[in-house]
Amino acid sequence: MNKDSFEHDVVIIGAGVCGIYMLYRAREIGLRVTLVEKGDGPGGTWYWNRYPGARFDSESYSYGYSFSKDLLAEWNWTERFASQPETLRYLNHVVDRFDLRQGMQFGRCVKAARFDEATKCWHILLEDGDELRTRFLITAIGMLSAPTLPRIDGLDTFGGESFHTYHWPREGVDLDGKSVAVIGTGATAVQLIPEVAKIARHLTVFQRRPNWCAPLHNGTLDVDEMAQIKEQYEEIFARCARTPSGFLHGPDRRDFDSLSVQEKEEFWENLYQSPGFGKWLGNFVKVLVDPSANAEYSEFIAAKIRERVHDQKVALKLIPIDHGFGSRRVPLETDYYEAFNRDNVELIDLNETPIERILKTGIQTSEREFEFDLIVYATGFDAITGSFDRIDIKGKGSRTLREKWIDGPQTYLGLQTRGFPNLFTLAGPQSASVGTNFPRGIEDAVDWTIRMLKYMRVHGYHHVEASLNAEEAWTAHVKESYEAFWFHEVKSWFNGYNSNLDGHDRVRHLVYFGGAPEYRTRINEIASRDYEGFEFV
Ligand code: NAP
Secondary structure, three states, X not given: OOOOOOOEEEEEEOOOHHHHHHHHHHHHOOOOEEEXXXXXXXXXXXXXXXXXXXXXXXXXXXXXOOOOHHHHHHOOOOEOOOEHHHHHHHHHHHHHHOOOHHHEEOOOOEEEEEEEOOXXXXXXXXOOOOEEEEEEEEEOOOOOOOEOOOOOOOHHHOOOEEEEHHHOOOOOOOOEOOXXXXXXXXXXXXXXXXXXXXXXXXXXXXXXXXXXXXXXOOOEOOHHHHHHHHHOHHHHHHHHHHOOOOOOOOOEOOOHHHOOHHHHHHHHHHHHHOOOOHHHHOOEHHHHHOHHHHHHHHHHHHHHHHHHOOOHHHHHHHOOOOOOOOOOOOOEEOOHHHHOOOOOEEEEEOOOOOEEEEOOOEEEEOOOEEEOXXXXXXXXXXXXXXXXXXXXXXXXXXXXXXXXXXXXXXXXXXXXXXXOOOEEEOOOOOOOHHHOOHHHHHHHHHHHHHHHHHHHHHHOOOOEEEOHHHHHHHHHHHHHHHHOOOOOOOOOHHHOOOOOOOOOOOOOOOOOOOOHHHHHHHHHHHHHOOOOOEEEO
C-alpha cells in the first residue's frame, strides 16, 4: 500500500462490538487507522439501548471477546446474562485496556462516502462538514441501529414525552406515578414491559402480533463461578465455534420420531427450566425445520403461557397464531407473562381495536381514547440494510449503494459488494455474523478482513472488488439458505419485513442461514485459494 497518498489506510465507521475489534486488529498490523463514531463514547448497541431491562440473551461469558487471554482472565461478569450498563462498562474497559480510545473520534456522524475512481480513494463526508480520505472503508455500523417509528397519524402531536426504545434518555426516565404506553411486543418490549410495570402507575401494552417468548433464567455469577468459567474458556469458545448460531446451545440431533411423547416433554421441560437459548437453538433439529414437529413444541410453550397468565382471555391474546415457535427471533424474558397478571397492566390487541391516531393527550384506538404521560415506541428497526441506507454511499460510476440494494442486497460473502472497491461491510447483509451470537460472528469477519489486508500488502495490491460471478453466486446461495427453512416467509425482520417502511413488505435475503461453521469454512477456503472471486489491482 502506498503510504503517501491518503491520510488513512483504513477508516472504520462505528465503535460498537465490531468496530472496536476491527480497530484493535488494524492497529496491530500497523495500519494508519481511525474510527469515527456518532455517539460520544464506544459501545454501539450497548451505548444507545439504555431502556430498563436491556441485557444479553447470550451467556455473558460466551459474548465477551475471545482474542486476549489476559482480558478473559481479568474480567469478571457479575450476571449470567449481563445488563446493558455492565456490557457498556466491559466495552469501555476493552477500549481503555488496549489503548484504543485515542484512535476513535466521537460525536462524528458520517453523512456520505464517495469512491473516487481517479485516486482510488474513499472520501468520507462527516455531518460537521469535515472530510476524511482513506484507501479502505470499513463499516461496522450495526445490524439494528436504524430505529423505525410506526406510521401512525399524529405522531408529532403528542404533548407528553415519547421516544423509540433505542433513544431511551441517557439520564433515565422517572416512571413513578406515570401512565405509560408501550407499542410493540418484540424482544425489546418483552424486556422493557416487566420493568415499567413494576414502577409506572399504569402500563398499557399495544400488541399487533404476539411473539413466542421463553424464560431467560438470569442469575448472578460470583467470583468462584467466574474462576471456573475462566478455566473453561477454551472449551466455551470451541463449543460456540461448533454450533450453527455461535451460541453455547446447539441443536439436538436425536431422531425426533423415535422418541415417546413423555421423552420429548421431559426434554422440553428441562430446556424450559434452563437458562438461555436452549429452548430454541438447543431443540430437536426437527422442531426447527418441520412444521408438524414445530407445532407440537409450540403447543408445549402455549400451555406454559396459559399456566403463567391468570386471565385466559389475556393468555389467548399472548399466544401467537400466525407463526410457530422459533420462526421469528425468540425473545427471552423475565416475568414477562406475569406482568399481565398485575392490576396496573392492560393489554390492547390491535387486531381487535387498531390505533387510529396519536393525540395530544394519548392514543385513539377504534374503540376508545387513552391518556398517557409517556409513549414508548418499541417498534423495531430497519434491520441490517437500514444503517447503510442512512449514509449516502457512492461507488464506481457514482452509483449509490441504496440504489444497488433497492430490491435486496447483493454481496459476496456479505463482506463486499461489486462496484464499491475497498469497502468492507462487516456485519453487513448476507454475512453470517448478523445471524449469530454477534461477537463470535464478527471475530470471524474481522480476522478474515485483516488477513485479506495483509495479503494485499504483501502482493502490492491497491484495491479489491468482488467479481460479478462471485457476487451473483453468493447472493443465490444466501437465497437457498433461506429456502431450507419452512419459516422463510414469516414476517419478521430476519426476513427483511418492516411494516413501517415502503418496499419492506416482501422477503429480502438479509442473513446467511447456512450456519457459522459452514460460513467460516467457506470464507477461509476462499482466502486460501488466493481470494477466489475477488479482483485485485
Ligand atoms: P422487533 O422484534 O422488530 O419488534 C417490533 C415490535 O413493534 C413488533 O411487536 C411489531 O409488531 C411492533 N410494531 C412495529 N410497527 C408497529 C406499528 N406500526 N403498530 C403496532 N406495532 C408495531 O424489534 P425489537 O423488539 O426492537 O427487537 C429487534 C431485535 O433486536 C430482536 O429481534 C433481537 O435480535 C434484538 N434484541 C436483542 C436483545 C437481546 O440481546 N437481549 C434485546 C432486544 C432486542 P409486529 O410483530 O406485528 O410487526
